[in-house]
Amino acid sequence: MQKSNATLLAALLLTLAACSEPDSGAAGKGAAAIPVTTALVQPVDWVDTIEAVGTTKARESVTLTAKITETVRKVNFTDGQRVDAGDVLVELTSGQQVAALAEAQATYKDAERLMNRNDDLVRQGTVSKQVADTARATHDSAQARVALLRAQLADRVVTAPFSGVLGLRQVSVGALVTPGTVITTLDDIDTIKLDFSLPERYLAALGPGLQLTATSIAFPGREFSGKVLSVDSRVDPMTRSVVVRAELPNADHALRPGMLMTVHVLRPERRVLAVPEIAIEQIGPDSFVYRVKDDDTVERVKVTLGARQFGKVEIVDGIDADARIVVDGTVKVREGSKITDAGKPKDASS
Numbered sequence: 001m002q003k004s005n006a007t008l009l010a011a012l013l014l015t016l017a018a019c020s021e022p023d024s025g026a027a028g029k030g031a032a033a034i035p036v037t038t039a040l041v042q043p044v045d046w047v048d049t050i051e052a053v054g055t056t057k058a059r060e061s062v063t064l065t066a067k068i069t070e071t072v073r074k075v076n077f078t079d080g081q082r083v084d085a086g087d088v089l090v091e092l093t094s095g096q097q098v099a100a101l102a103e104a105q106a107t108y109k110d111a112e113r114l115m116n117r118n119d120d121l122v123r124q125g126t127v128s129k130q131v132a133d134t135a136r137a138t139h140d141s142a143q144a145r146v147a148l149l150r151a152q153l154a155d156r157v158v159t160a161p162f163s164g165v166l167g168l169r170q171v172s173v174g175a176l177v178t179p180g181t182v183i184t185t186l187d188d189i190d191t192i193k194l195d196f197s198l199p200e201r202y203l204a205a206l207g208p209g210l211q212l213t214a215t216s217i218a219f220p221g222r223e224f225s226g227k228v229l230s231v232d233s234r235v236d237p238m239t240r241s242v243v244v245r246a247e248l249p250n251a252d253h254a255l256r257p258g259m260l261m262t263v264h265v266l267r268p269e270r271r272v273l274a275v276p277e278i279a280i281e282q283i284g285p286d287s288f289v290y291r292v293k294d295d296d297t298v299e300r301v302k303v304t305l306g307a308r309q310f311g312k313v314e315i316v317d318g319i320d321a322d323a324r325i326v327v328d329g330t331v332k333v334r335e336g337s338k339i340t341d342a343g344k345p346k347d348a349s350s
Contacts, residue, residue: 033340036329038292039275043321046272046314048307050205050265052244054196054214058187058257059247060162064089066177067155077184079168083160090171090183092156108142115139164188165253187257192250194226196263197241205267206231212246214261224248224255228265272306273315279327280305280313290326290333291319298326300335 070092077089118132160166167185171177194214198206210228226248235242246263248255280303281288287305290298303318319325326333333339 033296033338034329034332035342036326036333036339038324038339038341039279039327041273041275041315041319041321041323041325043271044274045269046274046307047269048267049309050198050202050267052196052198052263052265054194054246054261054263056248056255056257056259056261057193057195058164058189059191059193060164060186060188061257062161062186064158064160064183064186065179066092066158066181066183067179068092069176069178070156072171072173072175072177075169075171075173077166077169079166081166082164083166083186084163085160087160088157089160089166090158092158092177105146108139108146111135111139111142158183160186162186162188189250189253189256192248192255192257193229194246194248194261194263195243196246197236197239197243198265200235200240200242203231203235203242206242206244206265210265210267212263212265214246214248214263216255216259216261218259219254224250224261273319273321274312275315275325276327277308277311277313279325279330281330289315289319290330292324292326292339296339298333298335298337298339 072090073093074091075089076087076091077083083089115132115135115138118127118135121127122129122132164186165188167187169184170182177183206228208228208230212226212228214224214226215222216224226246229245229247232243232245244265275289279289281290281300287303288300289303291301292298301318304316306314306316308314326339329339329342
């Protein structure tokens with residue numbers, strides 16, 4: 001009996017609760033307006049970026065080495081020195097070659113005088129042409145020997161092939177060097193090359209002249225601007241990527257070869273509809289915005305999203321320009337909710 005009374009009491013309470021619950025439609029119509037922030041959707045200038053990671057290289061770079069086996073006589077540079085093309089960096093011992101060159105030059109001058117005298121005698125008919133030809137051959141041989149000794153002397157002097165910054169010195173005076181012995185490095189870093197790889201899907205969008213920015217952890221907060229110089233003629237069949245080469249002005253020599261940099265390639269500017277990301281309601285794979293109607297109620301509209309950047313998202317399809325949407329307060333509204341703008345309507349792109 002007690003159990004039957006308890007069951008009856010429970011059923012009665014449920015009925016009373018159901019009767020006391022207000023009609024949801026009536027409540028929605030009579031409820032106070034929900035304060036939100038709205039904005040007008042307007043076209044904006046949009047620059048897509050392609051992000052990659054690249055490595056810096058010098059515009060020109062070379063490792064200077066010895067060409068012959070000889071002893072270092074003089075070192076004319078210091079570590080990190082700026083040099084111009086043609087500057088003499090290292091001189092090797094060359095006493096014997098200097099003496100031999102002086103002897104060869106003397107022989108050459110004597111042969112030249114003899115050749116000229118015989119040419120005069122041939123014109124006078126005093127000597128035969130054969131004698132003059134022999135004198136000319138001797139002259140040419142002496143001239144060739146002078147050129148040979150000068151070339152040998154040139155091998156004993158290491159010069160800068162182009163202007164740039166030297167690396168660390170690897171030899172000292174008195175050291176015996178052999179062909180291939182590293183003396184130092186030389187890099188032209190007034191302009192830096194930047195090589196990076198991009199997936200082949202971007203190939204059609206790449207080309208010389210595209211602007212880019214690059215950053216390095218070595219210089220927080222600083223951006224280096226440059227442009228794409230060239231795109232490799234081949235796509236790597238293993239990674240399906242293509243190597244892109246850019247150049248960055250480097251007047252202060254802040255960048256060095258071998259640095260890792262984050263690259264943002266800037267694609268040509270285009271006009272798009274963009275809204276703040278907080279205005280998007282994500283339900284599973286679908287995206288929605290709340291559009292404000294003329295009677296200040298909202299409707300949920302499905303939209304197609306595009307690129308994202310800096311807290312903004314591109315709207316590809318779903319709403320048109322000049323539509324008024326809820327930006328801040330989307331969690332408080334539902335389909336058909338009455339809203340009031342907590343602030344002055346603003347441009348959704350701002």
